[in-house]
Amino acid sequence: MIHIWKQYPGVNQLSSSLGGLSLQHSQQPESLRPVNLTQDRNILPVSSVPAPVPNLNSDLRKLNCSPDSFRCTLTNIPQTQALLNKAKLPLGLLLHPFRDLTQLPVITSSTIVRCRSCRTYINPFVSFIDQRRWKCNLCYRVNDVPEEFMYNPLTRSYGEPHKRPEVQNSTVEFIASSDYMLRPPQPAVYLFVLDVSHNAVEAGYLTIVCQSLLENLDKLPGDSRTRIGFITFDSTVQFYNLQEGLSQPQMLIVSDIDDIFLPTPDSLLVNLHESKELIKDLLNALPNMFTNTRETHSALGPALQAAFKLMSPTGGRISVFQTQLPSLGAGLLHSREDPNQRSSTKVVQHLGPATDFYKKLALDCSGQQTAVDLFLLSSQYSDLASLACMSKYSAGCIYYYPSFHCSHNPAQAEKFQKDLKRYLTRKIGFEAVMRIRCTKGLSIHTFHGNFFVRSTDLLSLANVNPDAGFAVQMSIEESLTDTSLVCFQTALLYTSSKGERRIRVHTLCLPVVSSLADVYAGADVQAVVCLLANMAVDRSVSSSLSDARDALVNAVVDSLAAYMSTASNLQQSMLMAPNSLKLFPLYILALLKQKAFRTGMSTRLDDRVYAMCQMKSQPLVHLMKMIHPNLYRIDKLIDESTIHVNDRVVPQPPLQKLSAEKLTREGAFLMDCGSSL
C-alpha cells in the first residue's frame, strides 16, 4: 500500500504562522516528510539549500547565532548518548569564527562579565534572576551582575541588564583589557620566503608576487609598527638588508646551510613605513636578479630555519613560495609517488608525511606565535603530504597551483594573482587562542582544522584568517534530561593588526529532544557531510583510503536504515529518507567522487593530498560548493526566490541537478564550484 503524503506548505510559511506558539512539533512534519529516493528524481530545491532553523521560540531564534558562523550537525540535540548512537549520525559543530562580518557589535566596556566558575562570557541565552543576578547557561551557576553592567550606554537607561548589547547579540566582539595581555600586543610582521631556483624562475611566479606586493603594500593590515622582510633561497639562502638610510637593498648570502645563521642581528625585518622606498626598489629588482640562475637545488629546510630564527622574537606570518621538491639541507624530500599507481583501486600510499622535520618546525613556530603559509606552485610531484605539515600545525593555510607557469598556463596565473591579492589584504589576527565551551553534559573530543591543540578544549592559533573553517566532534557524557536547551560558545582571543587585543564570541543555542524522530527532523545534512568529510580524511591517513570510503557509505546506509526502522508504515522495498536527509546520499556520492577520495581514476598524489587539506580547513559554505557545485540554468529565470537589489526585483536562475539529463544544447548554464566559475 502506498501512502500519499499531503504537500505541506514551505518551512518558512509554517513557522511564521505558528511562530507565536512554541509547539514542539511545529516544524517536524515538513522536515520529517518521507521522500522516496527510488522514485523522486528532482530532490534538489531550486534555490540554495537553506540551513535548518532550530526549533526554538521566536525570541530565541532571532537572537541565535548565524548559521554561517556556527552550525551544528543536529539542530535537535539528543538527550542521551544512547539516542545519538541509535540515530547513527555524527554530532559536531562546524565553525567559521573569524569570517568577514558586515555588522559586528564591538563592546568597549571596562568589565567583561563572565561566569565565575566556567568563565563563559555573558550571552543572550543566560537567565536573569531578579535584576541583580544571572544564571550561567553552561554550568548553571548563579553569578552577580556587576554595578557597571546595570547601566546601558546605548539607551542610557539603568536597571535593565538584559537590554545591553552583549545580551542582545549572539556574535559580539569585546576589546580586551590589559588582563588579557601579559606581553604588549605584537605588531604585524610579514616575512616572505621565495624560491629562486631555475625551476622557479622558469615558472615565472616571481613577477606576479612582486607586482602584487607593490600594489598592495599600503593595504597590508597593520599600523605604524608593521614590519616586513624577505628571504630568497636556492642552494644557498639570501637575506636582504633593508635598513633605512641605505641607498639600495643589500643582499647577504649564507651558503652554510647545515648550520644556518642570521648574517646581521637586525635590519632584516624592517619597519614598513620607514624603509618603504628600499622595499619598493627590492620588489622591482627581484624578478630580474635571478634570470640567469643555474641553481636547480632548493634548500627549503634551512631557509625555514632561518625564517624561524628571524621571527622568534616577535611572531607574525611567514609566507613560503615553493616550486619543487626540497632537495638540499635539512628537510630534504624524495619523490615517493609512483605514477603507475595513480589510478589504483587498492591501497593509496604516502598520504602521511615522510619526515617530521616540517611538523617540528611548525610546532616551534606555533610556540613563537608564527604561522607558516605555503604556496606550492609546482609542475611535478613535490610531496605536499610532508610540506603541508608546516601549515597544518602552525595555523597557516595552503595554496596549490599544479602545473603553474605564468605564460603557458594563464588560468593558473590569474588564479594565483587573485588569491594573492585576497591573501595580502584580508583581515588577520595574531597570537590567537580559541576555546569552545558547551553546556554541562556535552564534551568535545576531536578537533579538525589547522591549529595546535594545547589542551582538551583550548586551541592555539598563531594566526587567524577569515577563510579558515574548523570542525569539532562532540559526545554526550551525561544525559541532558533536566535541560531543554543546550548552548555552545566559541571565544576567539586575538591581537588585531592594529595592536588591539580583542575577543570575538559566538553563542549558539539548540533545543534538546528525546525522540528519534525529532533527531532526524533537525538533522543538518550539509553540516553532517562536512563533518564526515573531515573524519574520512583522518581515517584515510591513519588507516586506509578504502576504509574511509567504506565508512562514508556505511554512514548513509546506517542512518537511513535506522530512520526506516523507526518510521512505520513504509514499504521495505523503497528507499525512504526524511526530508531533512533527502540529499544525504547525493552528497556522499559527490564526496566519493572528489579528488581526495576517488579511486579508479588517475589522481596525482599532490592533488589528492591538497584536496584532503582543503576538506579539513575550508569553512562549510566553500566546502559544500567544492563537493556539490551549483549548476544554474541562466536562460530560464524563475520567479521563486527572487532577490531584491536596489529596489529592483531580480529573478534568480534555478538550480539544476548535476546530471547530464539536465544539460541541453539549447540552454546556457553556469556552474559555481567555489574556486572557479
Added chain:
Amino acid sequence: MAFTFAAFCYMLTLVLCASLIFFVIWHIIAFDELRTDFKNPIDQGNPARARERLKNIERICCLLRKLVVPEYCIHGLFCLMFLCAAEWVTLGLNLPLLLYHLWRYFHRPADGSEGLFDAVSIMDADILGYCQKEAWCKLAFYLLSFFYYLYSMVYTLVSF
C-alpha cells in the same frame, strides 16, 4: 626447597614486574599532567605561555616514548623465559598482552622518528581517554601478575 630454573624465572619476573608497574604509574601521572593545564584561564591567553605549554607537552611525549620500548622488551623477555621454563599456564596468560604490544608497535605512524605519542595528536580527548584506559588496564594486569608470580615462585620453590 628446589631452586629450579622456573623458580629463578619467577624471581626475576617479580623484580622486573615491579619496574613495569612503575612505568605504568609514570604513564598515568603523565596523562593526568597533560590533561590539566594548571593556570588561571586568563593567563592561558597569554602568548608567552603558549611556548611553555608546548614545551611541556613535548617533554611529556618524549618521556612517554622513551618508556614504550623498554616496557615491551621486558614483557617480551618474560614470555621468552616462561617459554624456556616450560611454564605454559603463565605463558598463556601473558600471550594476549604480547600480541597487543606487537600490534601497537607495528602500527605506529611511519613518520621517521615518530613513536606512539605525538605532540600534535595527543591532546585529542579521544586518544587521551584511550591511552588513560590502556594505562589503567595495564596497571591492573601487572599488579595481578605480580601477585601471581609471587605465589608461583613460592609454589615452585616449595613443591619440588
